[in-house]
Amino acid sequence: xxxxxxxxxxxxxxxxxxxxxxxxxxxxxxxxxxxxxxxxxxxxxxxxxxxxxxxxxxxxxxxxxxxxxxxxxxxxxxxxxxxxxxxxxxxxxxxxxxxxxxxxxxxxxxxxxxxxxxxxxxxxxxxxxxxxxxxxxxxxxxxxxxxxxxxxxxxxxxxxxxxxxxxxxxxxxxxxxxxxxxxxxxxxxxxxxxxxxxxxxxxxxxxxxxxxxxxxxxxxxxxxxxxxxxxxxxxxxxxxxxxxxxxxxxxxxxxxxxxxxxxxxxxxxxxxxxxxxxxxxxxxxxxxxxxxxxxxxxxxxxxxxxxxxxxxxxxxxxxxxxxxxxxxxxxxxxxxxxxxxxxxxxxxxxxxxxxxxxxxxxxxxxxxxxxxxxxxxxxxxxxxxxxxxxxxxxxxxxxxxxxxxxxxxxxxxxxxxxxxxxxxxxxxxxxxxxxxxxxxxxxxxxxxxxxxxxxxxxxxxxxxxxxxxxxxxxxxxxxxxxxxxxxxxxxxxxxxxxxxxxxxxxxxxxxxxxxxxxxxxxxxxxxxxxxxxxxxxxxxxxxxxxxxxxxxxxxxxxxxxxxxxxxxxxxxxxxxxxxxxxxxxxxxxxxxxxxxxxxxxxxxxxxxxxxxxxxxxxxxxxxxxxxxxxxxxxxxxxxxxxxxxxxxxxxxxxxxxxxxxxxxxxxxxxx
Numbered sequence: 142x143x144x145x146x147x148x149x150x151x152x153x154x155x156x157x158x159x160x161x162x163x164x165x166x167x168x169x170x171x172x173x174x175x176x177x178x179x180x181x182x183x184x185x186x187x188x189x190x191x192x193x194x195x196x197x198x199x200x201x202x203x204x205x206x207x208x209x210x211x212x213x214x215x216x217x218x219x220x221x222x223x224x225x226x227x228x229x230x231x232x233x234x235x236x237x238x239x240x241x242x243x244x245x246x247x248x249x250x251x252x253x254x255x256x257x258x259x260x261x262x263x264x265x266x267x268x269x270x271x272x273x274x275x276x277x278x279x280x281x282x283x284x285x286x287x288x289x290x291x292x293x294x295x296x297x298x299x300x301x302x303x304x305x306x307x308x309x310x311x312x313x314x315x316x317x318x319x320x321x322x323x324x325x326x327x328x329x330x331x332x333x334x335x336x337x338x339x340x341x342x343x344x345x346x347x348x349x350x351x352x353x354x355x356x357x358x359x360x361x362x363x364x365x366x367x368x369x370x371x372x373x374x375x376x377x378x379x380x381x382x383x384x385x386x387x388x389x390x391x392x393x394x395x396x397x398x399x400x401x402x403x404x405x406x407x408x409x410x411x412x413x414x415x416x417x418x419x420x421x422x423x424x425x426x427x428x429x430x431x432x433x434x435x436x437x438x439x440x441x442x443x444x445x446x447x448x449x450x451x452x453x454x455x456x457x458x459x460x461x462x463x464x465x466x467x468x469x470x471x472x473x474x475x476x477x478x479x480x481x482x483x484x485x486x487x488x489x490x491x492x493x494x495x496x497x498x499x500x501x502x503x504x505x506x507x508x509x510x511x512x513x514x515x516x517x518x519x520x521x522x523x524x525x526x527x528x529x530x531x532x533x534x535x536x537x538x539x540x541x542x543x544x545x546x547x548x549x550x551x552x553x554x555x556x557x558x559x560x561x562x563x564x565x566x567x568x569x570x571x572x573x574x575x576x577x578x579x580x581x582x583x584x585x586x587x588x589x590x591x592x593x594x595x596x597x598x599x600x601x602x603x604x605x606x607x608x609x610x611x612x613x614x615x616x617x618x619x620x621x622x623x624x625x626x627x628x629x630x631x632x633x634x635x636x637x638x639x640x641x642x643x644x645x646x647x648x649x650x651x652x653x654x655x656x657x658x659x660x661x662x663x664x665x666x667x668x669x670x671x672x673x674x675x676x677x678x679x680x681x682x683x684x685x686x687x688x689x690x691x692x693x694x695x696x697x698x699x700x701x702x703x704x705x706x707x708x709x710x711x712x713x714x715x716x717x718x719x720x721x722x723x724x725x726x727x728x729x730x731x732x733x734x735x736x737x738x739x740x741x742x743x744x745x746x747x748x749x750x751x752x753x754x755x756x757x758x759x760x761x762x763x764x765x766x767x768x769x770x771x772x773x774x775x776x777x778x779x780x781x782x783x784x785x786x787x788x789x790x791x792x793x794x795x796x797x798x799x800x801x802x803x804x805x806x807x808x809x810x811x812x
Contacts, residue, residue, distance in 0.1 A: 143213070151598035152222040153542045154190040158199065162209035165220040168229055169659050176217040176254035182287045183252035184216040184280070185233060185261075189224050190542035191393075191406035191456040193465055194264045195247045201267040202276050208267065211277055215284040223248070224455055224546060225593045225600055228653045231664045232305065237261050239304035251283045256661050258305075259283075259297045305662060315707030319361075319728060325714050325721055326358035330370055334398065338374030343398040347378060347391070349414035350673050350718035356421065357725045360754060363811065368425070375422050378415070379434045382505035385469060386492060387529050389441030391415050392459075393671075401507055402500050405459040405466040405539070409446060410672045412438055413552035420560045424752055430513065435560050439569055442553065448543060450583065451575030452594075453553050455546050458539040468539050470503035471529075479532045480525055488525045491518075544595040547580050547603055551610025552672065558617035562751055570621050577614055581630070588637055602654040605666040605675035608638035609650075612682045619689075623747075623761050628689060635686060638679065639698070642666070648701035649676040667709065668716045676702060677719025684726045688758040691772030699727060726756065732789035733808060734774040735761045743784030745801040750786070753808040 146166050147159040158165055166172040168185075176183050186203075188195030202208045212218050223230035223246065233250045236258035243263075250261035260283065265276040287294055315321065329351060332340050339345040352371050359368035378384060381400025383392045391412050392403030416435055423431035446453045461468040473494050477485035489495070491511070494504040514522060554573040561569030583599070584591040590603035590611065612631045619627035641654040644665065652666040652675065666675035683699035686692065703724050710717045733750040737743045743761065750759045760766070766777040766787075773789045780797040788795040788807045798804045 147220060151593065151595040151600065152190075152225045152544055153540070153595070154188060154195075154222040154224070155220055157190065158203060158220050161199070161203045162206050162213075163203050163218050163220075164209075164213045165218050168219050168221050168226060172217060172219050173254070173256050173659070176252075176256075179217065180254060181215070181217050182254065182259075182284065183256065184212055184218045185221065185248075185250040185252055186218070187221045187223050187230050187233065187248035187250070188246050189222055189456075190540065191408070191458045192246045193404065193406075193459050194245075196460060198247050198249075198264050198266075198276075202265070205267065208277055208280075211280050215280060217254075224542070225544065227592075227606070228604060228657070228660060228664055231652060232660065232662065233258055233261070235305055235664070236301050237263075239301050253294070253298055257298050258301045259294055302661075315711045317703050317707045317710075317724060321707065321710065322358070322361065322721060322725055322728075325710065325718075326354060326362075326367060328714060329354060329718075330358075330367060333370045333374075335370075335373075337399055338370070338377035339400070341398075344394050344396050344404075345383075345398060345400060346394040346671070347411055347415055348715075349411075349418055350669050350677070350722065351715065352418055353722050354718045354725075356418075357722060357755075360756060361725060361729060371418075372422060372426065375415075375419055376430065377509075379419070379430050380508040380511070382500075382507040382509075384434065384507075385441070386506040386508065387469075387526055387533060388445070389437035390445070391438065399509060401509060402505060403466070405469055407457040408671070409453050409455055409546070409549045410552050412442065413549070413556040414672070416553075416556040416560055420556070420563045421755060424563055424754065432564065435564065439557065439560060439566075439572075442557075443572060445541075447572070447576075448545065450579045451572075452545040452550050452579040452583075453576060455542040455544050455549060457541055461537050461539040466500075466503075466505075468533070468536050470498075470500065470505055472498075472503060475532070476529065479528055484521075484525065488522060488529075491522065544593050545580070545584065546593055547584055547590050547607035548592070548610040548672070550576055550580055551607070551612075551614040554614035555610070555617035558614070558621040562621045570618070573614070573618060573621075577611070577618060580611060588633060589641075590634070590637075602641070602657060604654075605638060605642040605650040605652050605679070606672070608634050608642070609666075609675040609678040609682060610672075612638070613678060616682060616685050616689075620751075620759055623759075631682070631686065632690070635679075635682070635695075642675075648698070648705050650679060667706075667720070668713075669719050673719035673722075674717075677717070677723055680720060680723030681726050684723065684730055685758055688730055688732050689760055691769035691775070693771060699723065703727060729756050731757045731808065732772075732774055732787070732794075733757050733759050733804070734766050734768075734777060734787045734789065734794075735759070735784060736766055736777055736779050736786075737761065737763050737784045738779045738782045739764070741779075741782070741784040743786070746784055746786045746798075746804055749801040749805045750808065753805065757808055 147155045150167050221229050234244050237244050245263045251259050269275045334341045355367045356371045377400050383395045383400045383403040390407050393406045393408050394404050396402045419431040419435050459465045471494050473489050473496050476489045492506040498504045554576050557569045557573035584594045590607045591599035591601045592603045592607050593600040612634045615627045615631035642650040650666040651663045653663045668674050680699050680702050683695045687695035706720045735743045735746050766774045768775040773792050773794045774787050777787050779785045783799045786798045786804045
């Protein structure tokens with residue numbers, strides 16, 4: 142079929158390519174059948190809307206008539222949005238890694254007509270440069286090999302497919318215990334940048350799961366060095382150019398070691414995870430900086446990312462007017478024009494906005510190396526930022542990828558629920574509830590989730606990450622509202638996830654459902670990327686579900702997952718931090734059971750629990766703790782009719798506690 146078929150798709154990234162002269166097809170059985178019928182190899186191109194180098198390759202090659210003619214003549218070209226189909230991206234990125242390549246996006250892979258990978262790379266320039274061959278030369282040579290040297294193609298195919306089929310089963314060789322947690326935490330701490338925060342070197346990513354691992358180590362060991370590393374990193378991120386000081390929200394990563402120069406794309410998942418981390422840091426330290434960044438970022442989410450219906454968009458692009466970061470950078474003269482000479486100079490000096498600029502002749506606002514504002518300064522500069530935001534609104538905006546992803550929304554919902562609880566912002570909790578309701582209303586069929594949605598079109602079946610994140614969201618809303626409906630929803634989603642994604646052979650989850658029909662294999666969901674893996678995230682969910690319900694099947698599953706994870710964790714700490722965080726929660730989770738009296742709602746006790754950190758699982762009952770007999774708090778009741786709390790660890794509960802200060806002290810004691 143000699144036409145570009147992407148105009149029918151839901152993904153904004155695919156729609157960006159709908160007018161290319163390349164005869165793109167979306168991934169699916171129809172595209173694979175066409176390749177088989179025409180006996181042509183497949184050119185697979187995977188990218189995403191906010192990907193800078195994807196835009197460059199598209200402009201150079203996919204918009205070029207001559208290059209497109211070569212592609213159309215020699216290949217069946219398929220374009221994939223990695224955010225819409227992370228299962229496909231994971232398979233073929235793993236294939237590229239098996240060939241010894243580092244990987245990245247755009248991902249450019251050459252496949253057999255059956256969809257099996259043979260060779261690939263990332264960005265290929267139109268003409269040879271950067272030490273990379275010209276894209277057309279690559280296209281011609283790979284097609285020639287398919288025609289003239291099929292034995293080489295078959296050899297590559299067999300090698301890559303064998304590597305993809307390999308598994309690392311848990312063999313019991315590595316004990317999964319506190320010693321493993323301590324070893325991993327020390328190893329990670331040794332890699333941290335003690336001057337700038339984050340891991341040493343550049344580029345620097347927020348790496349939320351790794352920061353959570355160190356934060357948990359601080360709570361577990363009561364050693365300040367772990368928390369100090371996290372707080373240094375969060376302060377650096379909060380003050381750096383990676384943070385949008387004018388409009389709020391965090392960019393994807395910093396290209397330098399000081400957090401100054403971001404890659405300007407803003408992703409929903411980064412902001413969700415940083416809201417959650419900074420909320421936790423504020424609960425521990427009370428630092429105004431963290432409260433400010435959480436508040437400003439939630440304000441940005443509501444202003445720029447919230448879609449009609451209440452869910453959140455996936456990302457904002459880095460580029461506008463063909464230039465990365467143009468929407469976000471400033472000239473000192475423009476600041477003075479908006480604020481006036483005196484006030485403008487004061488603001489520019491405070492935010493490192495200079496005549497020469499701090500990046501490519503322009504200035505990225507930042508507060509690196511500067512102390513906190515005094516109260517009067519903070520008020521004045523907040524007013525200034527509002528004026529500058531209004532001026533910036535007149536610029537050409539970076540594009541919004543307005544598809545809704547269930548997993549990224551789940552992370553955002555959980556973060557909003559936690560922050561809304563910590564900062565006493567019921568409007569944030571309501572924002573989270575509306576987003577949750579959108580996902581389960583518009584992206585659900587017979588209880589099963591879709592992964593992506595846009596303009597009434599949805600991508601089914603959902604992935605394990607969607608269920609894990611939405612279960613996390615439901616549990617966070619349960620903790621925030623104490624409404625039983627959220628726990629009911631979490632359990633319903635957990636049952637569907639287990640029915641369609643559970644891996645019996647090696648406990649954990651497959652990323653794709655058991656009825657997905659367009660994959661060459663089912664990728665596992667055990668590896669962290671910029672977001673926690675479904676298996677790691679769900680393992681934490683299972684611990685919480687067990688503590689909240691006393692249903693032993695949840696404990697059985699999480700123990701099976703963690704019991705088989707030791708070898709994988711030992712082999713790759715960076716890719717399995719979420720599993721280690723689940724292990725920490727499994728070993729140290731504390732039940733705080735509050736039983737309300739007839740005339741005592743236990744508000745003070747509940748507030749004390751909510752300040753106690755992520756290890757504590759709150760349950761609230763009226764009159765009697767109606768839990769299964771196996772739960773240590775089953776049947777606990779009030780003391781003298783007053784609201785009463787019980788702190789339960791290791792199957793044993795404390796004596797009844799009716800005083801909030803005493804409860805806080807009991808919860809702060811080492812697990």
